[in-house]
Amino acid sequence: MQKYDYDALLNRAVESLPKNVKVRERFEMPKGVIFHEGNTTILRNLGWIADHVNRDVQHLFSYLLKELGTAGDIDGDRGIFQGKIPPTKVQDKIEKYVNKFVICKECGRPDTKLIKVNRTLMLKCEACGAIRPVK
Template structure:
């Protein structure tokens, strides 16, 4: 049996720090410089007569990086009512508590924004054929989602 002397350079090939730096270098630019924590503003909900108004609806949708119409369609389906966008706010037929609206927005975040693989909010919805996927910009995962 022959014993071969291994140089230090060959051993460092599997150096954890080196592999970590290499992986970090291969991340997309928008993910690499993600310094801030993902925060969505709380919905400002007012009830006027038999209508519920979400005052900052478009701001919430923009913070999630989603189309306001997609978010509105989800909420209307979840609460089982009619509604529409009016300027930067959403008007729903019926009286709904701020707690209920907040819970529906959290559910939307979980199903249509946050990557189930890595937990990153840097995702987008893509359509391939008849199917819709949540594509993560951070890890590259594609998760099938229900179409609204």
């Protein structure tokens, strides 16, 4: 009778996965396409970023406006901010949003959703089951 230990079984399972599945397991921080147009700052792929992290585009945009201390509008897939904001600063806020509202603090995965428990906004992880308040 053949015996396998747990690690060996796990390695076999990983090896037998098709390649594209393994790639999708890894979360990549969304990169904003940001440029200036006149006296505004355009985030060209705002809609894509919201899709990528599975969050509401309004929620993401409101957060960015608040963090950047400016006003703006959503125009289709684009976010438009008043004023010339350094692209690195916008990217920094996108990453802050993702770390705060998307990534599970327990397991580091992005498979989470926002829920409200007694009016408190909580981040629930579908991968490991962790629930914690968003601060």
